[in-house]
Amino acid sequence: MTALRPELPVLMLEEQVKAALLEDLGRAGDITTLSTIGPDRKASAEMSVREAGVVAGLDLARTAFRLIDPSIRFEAVAADGDRVASGATIARISGRARGILSAERVALNFLMHLSGVATYTASFADEIAHTAARVCCTRKTIPGLRALEKYAVRLGGGSNHRYGLDDAVLIKDNHIAVSGGVAGAIRAARAYCGHLVKVEAEVDGLAQLREALTAAPDVILLDNMGPELLGEAVAINAAHWGLTSASYAGDLRRTRLEASGNVRIETIRAIAETGVDYISTSKITMAAPTLDIGLDVSI
Numbered sequence: 409m410t411a412l413r414p415e416l417p418v419l420m421l422e423e424q425v426k427a428a429l430l431e432d433l434g435r436a437g438d439i440t441t442l443s444t445i446g447p448d449r450k451a452s453a454e455m456s457v458r459e460a461g462v463v464a465g466l467d468l469a470r471t472a473f474r475l476i477d478p479s480i481r482f483e484a485v486a487a488d489g490d491r492v493a494s495g496a497t498i499a500r501i502s503g504r505a506r507g508i509l510s511a512e513r514v515a516l517n518f519l520m521h522l523s524g525v526a527t528y529t530a531s532f533a534d535e536i537a538h539t540a541a542r543v544c545c546t547r548k549t550i551p552g553l554r555a556l557e558k559y560a561v562r563l564g565g566g567s568n569h570r571y572g573l574d575d576a577v578l579i580k581d582n583h584i585a586v587s588g589g590v591a592g593a594i595r596a597a598r599a600y601c602g603h604l605v606k607v608e609a610e611v612d613g614l615a616q617l618r619e620a621l622t623a624a625p626d627v628i629l630l631d632n633m634g635p636e637l638l639g640e641a642v643a644i645n646a647a648h649w650g651l652t653s654a655s656y657a658g659d660l661r662r663t664r665l666e667a668s669g670n671v672r673i674e675t676i677r678a679i680a681e682t683g684v685d686y687i688s689t690s691k692i693t694m695a696a697p698t699l700d701i702g703l704d705v706s707i
Contacts, residue, residue, distance in 0.1 A: 413489045414562040416467060420555060425471040427552075428514045438510040451505035451705050453512075455519070456497045458700040461527035463490045463498055464560040468522070469515035470499075477507030489563040491530070498701070505705070512703050520698040521553075522560040528696035529564030531673060532689070536680035540657055541687055542567040543676065544666070548690035557693045569688055577601055578629070579609040590616055594623035608666070617641055621648045625663055630684065632669035638682035641665060656683070 455469070463486045470482040480503035486492055498519075501508055532543045545561040546569050547554070558568045570576040577597045579590065587593040590609050597607045608627035611617045614637065620628050621644070630641050642665060646653065649662040656662070664685040671679065671689035679687050 421471045441509045445505050449505040452502040453705045455499040455703050459494050461699040462530050464526040464563045465519040465522035468518040472511040472515040476511040480507050520701050523699035525560035525696045526564035529561045529566040529692045533565035535677045539680040541680035544569045544686050544688040545693050546690045549693050577607040590620045591623040594625045627664045629666045635678045642683040
């Protein structure tokens, strides 16, 4: 069965785009366009990418033009998640020129940023495509844009970590320090949250890993470990669950392992080849360059 592409709720699009348009239009509106373009002047435009990448954010761009002027026609030539070549047209817009020009920057800002996140994520995902590991984003996102950036990560072939503090437990080093131990913290979280909430615990060494495994968390985060230590951690996990190398990957009972820290495009392949299940990095959201996308108007 073919996996469905992710989608964003329409109400979320409206809220995000409206806020961005209000920020841009300010108190007096687009005074440049209002003072130089007549109200009935028509125009057409094409959006095209100026470098190869993964498209993300077309519905946000469409919403920007619609909220400014519902009569504007927005035709997507590509779809979110498409890998496109440099120079490819991704959308055509036509209608009243004032609306096109006033919505242009907000539409492009969403497209360029989210396509940049999707494209950068894809570069990480491509590096580890020969393994079973998945690259994951984190909660390190631009405030207010988390759901959009996580959507772009999925379009680029990555996976989402938790969306916020309320949808999964992640017991980090400071929680462990205050609570008194990793195994006890895991058991306390299980008792508090119930069986439907995933519990993950961070460890910074193999002794702490062994302790955490006694409490059987869903996931253990291996913090700032190099490939050699990560490989040892995978072996320890397999031995704890009585698994062989052949049965390890597909076993549904075992704890999953996540690597985090010092994850870069140059290091992710070696990390993935240790056998960890997930590799989390803030770089795919916080360090992604924008994808160069332009809008060219014709009369």
